[in-house]
Amino acid sequence: MLRVLMSIGVALWATSAAAQEFPVTIEHAFGQTVIEARPTRVASVGWANHEVPLALGIVPVGFARASWGDDDGDGLLPWVTEKLDELGAQAPVLFDEGDGIDFEAVASTNPDVILAAYSGISQSDYDTLSRIAPVVAYPDGAWTTTWREMIRQNAAGLGMASEGEAMVAQIEERIATALQDYPQLAGKTGMFVTHLDIRDLSTIGFYAAADQRVQFLEDLGMATPRAVREASEAGKYSGRVSAERIDLFNDVDVVVTYGDMARLSELVKNPLIARFPAIARGSVILLANDPMGTAANPTPLSIDYVLEDYLTRLADAVARGEG
Template sequence: MRSPRSLAVTATALAVSAVLGLSACSSTADTASDDTATAEGYPITIEHALGTTTLTEKPERVATVQWENQEVPLALGVVPVGMAAANFGDDDGDGILPWVAEKLDELGGEAPVLFDETDGIDFEAVADTNPDVILAAYSGLTQEDYDTLSEIAPVVGYPDAPWATSWRDSIKFNSMGMGMAEEGEQLVADIEQEVSDSVAEYPQLEGKATMFLTHIDPTDLSEVNFYTGFDTRGAFFEDLGLATPQSVADASEDNSFSGTVSAEQVDVFSDVDILVTYGDDETIALLQGDPLLSQVPAIKNGAIVALPDSSPLGTAANPTPLAISWVLDEYVALLAAAADKAL
């Protein structure tokens, strides 16, 4: 028996297909045969984990789903016709993260439609924006989501696994989906140079083994939950000249994005120089006051970066094309201050 969500998605797909069928009939009648000639450089074929996407001409109307993907077109000077509303780190509640708002103000033009994804992809809202392409290189789309979206427009999915796309691959795949692969390559190079310049000011960061704890439950410190090297937060440490602790690397061998170790086995993290987590000074005091967790060198030495929970700074620790520049200097300075406390 199919689930209610499955039936709802199927109904939405049928409705979307009907709308698209009517518009296709109209556009076909108005299009001369000469216009079917393939534009220079097209078709473009993009292989990804959810299928193969083919673009026959450069998209003009770009829509994005899930929370990061709008940053690539914006960084390349294109305002999406629609994008997902932010539901984490949105300090003023307008559905737009501050670095995205700054770019939208800079570019001007018509404001994007904000898709409410609280309960999943809003397929009808996406279809209403009449996109030529839908970007989702960093996302958690299911195959069913992808198939339904593909009824609306060509969709660029993630290259390997859900929520695992690096900021470089996010730019690479989404820029290809816009017919702007070369511009995407230049954007990657520009960000890499910016990161390199910022990190160069803090030589004490070089090689420091750094670990990212997940959200800490102050009522239960019996387990240590952390992000592995497959999570984008942990992977970004290497861009900043930091190192992945061997203990975390060992925990990453099964390709999972997070791991858990009993507090009684916390000595496995004796190789951690710096610890990053979500929280504040109270979180740091809580960790240092725990008889087991305080044995971790980073905690014992106070080499901790506590990022305000659900804040723009905390959100930006997960590197994205626009957030990196927005948070870089502050984040690197916080890490350097922690590195000064590491032995």
């Protein structure tokens, strides 16, 4: 497994004198946020926004507790633990977002900026958070921020836009290098299915073209099937079609979804699902509630952690379809 940790963090922080001057203005879906001075107490809400300051050598004062893929139950994903260890830091305050944002917990950390570039915050959430500290919100729609945009948006809020750009370039370079060993993925189509429930097979749910799980498959050399692109609504991260229209997905080479083999075995007995070629021939990657399943939704620190494993599983799924 490729576990090349982001060693650029401390070096980038050391060169931050070259970053943009303050105040900085961040444009986002709710308008704009002005950050008057370089933040020293950074908090984040939503998914993985804390990984941007960590990768840049900054330990946040608080961020969301991991609720998916946390094998040991400490609220930290393994790549976050590794980065904290690398920085010689303890885990900060972890916000429990099981029932939504814990505004009191966020306020208790006394932040001077709140990162939320990849999140689903509402206008009301944004307004409440803004009474605590300036908020870096998502640029377009809820949960549609790509890992590149997450880095750029959050890094800009830290006054480290150029360092964020360098981070994006280095991740892209590592992906491109790894891809050289997997030419069989080029041009194959990958679909990330969200809804295959044996109790209700009336519809097929999928992550839409704007979702970064789908865009990560494109990063890994695969194409988004035409039916997914056409059925994806602007600004939406997921979609759904009637299972009676399952023939739309005849051009899908690989299906990625959450579940286990027992579930898949039951699904393929359904006459409608059996008409889904990729599923019928076993070109399926089943992700569990573990770090691999979590990192299929890519983040700045998780990409290196799972890259080789994910590429291997995609190549194996392609081979099953051609066998």
